[in-house]
Amino acid sequence: MTQNLEIQQSETDREVDGGETLIMRLAGRVRAVRKELGMPRRELSERSGVSPRYLAQLESGEGNISVLLLQRVASALNTRIEDLLSDTGDTTREARQIAQLYQNAGSETQGKVRRMLVVQNPHALRAQRVCLIGLRGAGKSTLGQKSAAALNIPFVELKSEIESRVGMPASEIMELYGQDGYRAMESEAIEAVVSAHDRLIMSVGGGIVAQPKTFSLLKTYFHTIWVRTSPAEHMARVRAQGDLRPMEGNPEAMDQLKALLAARSHLYETALAQVDTSNRPQQSSVNDVLTTIAKHRFIEQRGP
Structure with a gap:
């Protein structure tokens, strides 16, 4: 019985750790994308309909945002929820930069x-x-x-x-x-x-x-x-x-x-x-x- 309780407690700890990691990753990603776009938090609030206070909590890792609100934030940042939640933030940012360079290039360069x-x-x-x-x-x-x-x-x-x-x-x-x-x-x-x-x-x-x-x-x-x-x-x-x-x-x-x-x-x-x-x-x-x-x-x- 005691061994079962210890196993359950261990699994609960892992879930908590995983949840905290996900929240902190999300916080850093939202903050990084917003700054990359040069978008003040108030502007993001106006575009997404999420209050500045809630956004501040989200970017500090203190907010437990719902999926629906997160979708609105992602749309306002012109990105996808998957990109905000994935563990490849640097790669995602680089991909956006490469995509922008490609769009600005001439047709011959794009072909190459x-x-x-x-x-x-x-x-x-x-x-x-x-x-x-x-x-x-x-x-x-x-x-x-x-x-x-x-x-x-x-x-x-x-x-x-x-x-x-x-x-x-x-x-x-x-x-x-x-x-x-x-x-x-x-x-x-x-x-x-x-x-x-x-x-x-x-x-x-x-x-x-x-x-x-x-x-x-x-x-x-x-x-x-x-x-x-x-x-x-x-x-x-x-x-x-x-x-x-x-x-x-x-x-x-x-x-x-x-x-x-x-x-x-x-x-x-x-x-x-x-x-x-x-x-x-x-x-x-x-x-x-x-x-x-x-x-x-x-x-x-x-x-x-």
Whole structure:
């Protein structure tokens, strides 16, 4: 009997100690958050509807506040009851400071922070970004523009992004900086696009797959779709765009195109999905792209 009484007394002592610890923790937390906000106790009283005297008792550890009153105090301090009661006050304060810094940062900085903090799995890193890859003439830009419009999201052509950042046409960039310089700009432009957008469709030049680092960066942050077609249609579409260079004075152009396609096919095949535009009307190919995106859940469908 005596042993049972001793056990019960020990448990009661622990409950009292635990209660006192909780009250003192709450007192310190309310006081710290209020001072951090630069809020006088009278202002907190006006916002919460709790008297200044009661608040003084609460902050000194003498008040035994009810849950309802504590909710009003927490709301007035723009925080949660859980944060006031938890034993991670310093962490909570630091988290609020970091959140404020993030909100005040530019979109590019916010993008870098998200990439650093995101759970390291491929799907999360790619967010809802889709990139169309493939040889010139496959229809990447047209399909990208129309698909993005259908989904009401931005469309970016990487070449145009580079031209905008540098302030000159791609042809002049190549002449001035060379192939290596242009490839470095591709990587920088990709990083800028990733920082600015979590949801978009982008198209890139056909040769980007031959740059291992740049292509790896692309596949890390984008769901990739290989837009493919036959060599004959590649050539016909390029010529339809007004570019006669592939054929002019070069009777072996078609053989070269076939060889280039064969050499790069194993790289294009690493894309997460494929859309074949051979002998397909333009709108049918757009529908194919949208169906592929929906099937693989690359981009969430949202209402108007």
